[in-house]
Amino acid sequence: MILKNNNPNMSSSDDDQEKTRKQHAQLIKELPKTGGWFQPDMFLYQGQWLIPNVILGATLMQNHFKHRSADIFLSSFMKTGTTWLKSLMFSIINRSRFDFSDHPLLHQGPQSCFPVFDAYISQDHAITNMDNLPSPRLFASHLAYSLFPSTYKDPSSGCKFVYVCRDPKDVFVSKFHFMKNVRPKELPVLSINEAFELFCEGLSEYGPYWDHVLGFWKASLESPNKILFLRYEEMKRVPEVYVKKLAEFMGVPISAEEEENGVVEKIVELCSFEHLKNLQVNKTGVLQIGSIIAVNNHHFFRRGEVGDWHNHLTKEMGAKIDQITQDKFNGSGLTL
Numbered sequence: 001m002i003l004k005n006n007n008p009n010m011s012s013s014d015d016d017q018e019k020t021r022k023q024h025a026q027l028i029k030e031l032p033k034t035g036g037w038f039q040p041d042m043f044l045y046q047g048q049w050l051i052p053n054v055i056l057g058a059t060l061m062q063n064h065f066k067h068r069s070a071d072i073f074l075s076s077f078m079k080t081g082t083t084w085l086k087s088l089m090f091s092i093i094n095r096s097r098f099d100f101s102d103h104p105l106l107h108q109g110p111q112s113c114f115p116v117f118d119a120y121i122s123q124d125h126a127i128t129n130m131d132n133l134p135s136p137r138l139f140a141s142h143l144a145y146s147l148f149p150s151t152y153k154d155p156s157s158g159c160k161f162v163y164v165c166r167d168p169k170d171v172f173v174s175k176f177h178f179m180k181n182v183r184p185k186e187l188p189v190l191s192i193n194e195a196f197e198l199f200c201e202g203l204s205e206y207g208p209y210w211d212h213v214l215g216f217w218k219a220s221l222e223s224p225n226k227i228l229f230l231r232y233e234e235m236k237r238v239p240e241v242y243v244k245k246l247a248e249f250m251g252v253p254i255s256a257e258e259e260e261n262g263v264v265e266k267i268v269e270l271c272s273f274e275h276l277k278n279l280q281v282n283k284t285g286v287l288q289i290g291s292i293i294a295v296n297n298h299h300f301f302r303r304g305e306v307g308d309w310h311n312h313l314t315k316e317m318g319a320k321i322d323q324i325t326q327d328k329f330n331g332s333g334l335t336l
């Protein structure tokens with residue numbers, strides 16, 4: 001069953017949204033399912049493995065979300081650098097509003113900078129609340145490119161995506177550790193070997209990983225002004241370059257005067273892994289992700305390194321992921 005994709009610019013009443021929620025309950029019953037990493041079940045919805053609440057989020061977006069030309073989605077697969085990008089994008093766009101020495105990031109942490117769209121949209125009144133947010137609105141999402149409404153993706157809409165990808169070996173290791181911390185105790189333990197096989201088969205939330213990346217990669221080739229495609233490893237190497245790129249892409253380029261005043265370095269420092277990890281809010285705070293799950297902020301800051309997979313995977317496991325990556329990306333022009 002495919003839910004009807006209405007024009008997201010049409011106004012949508014609570015009744016219409018209620019209809020989508022009811023259809024969603026029926027939809028879930030009809031989708032292929034398998035065991036989840038964070039919940040008992042995940043379901044294959046339009047090519048992506050998702051938990052029910054996120055499928056509801058996707059269908060609400062497809063049917064009721066009213067986009068604006070200034071909207072920017074931070075899109076990513078899980079564990080590819082979302083928290084970092086959130087901090088960077090928030091501090092870049094708000095750099096003249098806040099003093100670096102008394103910045104909201106210091107007190108609230110990156111997670112509260114802007115909504116985790118996939119979970120937030122299904123909450124009561126979320127669509128109305130999003131309608132009331134000032135432009136430019138920033139949202140973070142792990143949804144695949146193919147799930148976004150065509151009206152949002154149309155180059156004439158003006159809406160943008162910032163996409164960040166990462167070496168899948170490090171993504172797997174990061175996701176495995178995160179899962180160990182938040183997987184409900186009632187579920188059987190998922191060993192690293194079992195999780196590895198599932199990840200390689202594409203069976204993990206928001207997976208398959210490679211399809212997720214390819215979706216945004218291909219779209220970024222077609223519309224480079226609409227989709228900024230970034231790599232975590234490159235950003236770690238030269239973060240200053242990417243602060244400038246992000247600012248340019250978001251329509252708020254860094255001026256020569258700002259550069260002279262060290263604004264780029266201040267943003268890099270504010271958002272650095274070491275700085276954020278050691279803030280009190282990120283040591284003790286808790287993120288409530290929709291009604292689904294509450295996660296301690298410190299779980300979003302583990303190692304923040306390139307190549308940590310060497311400490312957790314065998315050479316053979318690394319080679320297996322590399323081979324899948326090579327096969328999947330063959331002919332796409334994409335290398336990681």
Ligand code: PAP
Nearest residue numbers: 078079080081082083084174272273301302303304
């Ligand atoms: P999410 O999908 O749950 O939102 P996400 O933020 O995308 O997670 O990824 C978390 C990873 O980014 C963690 O990687 P690790 O497990 O390999 O350590 C986390 O440590 C890393 N990370 C968080 N903040 C930063 C940062 N400021 N700079 C670099 N890496 C970061």
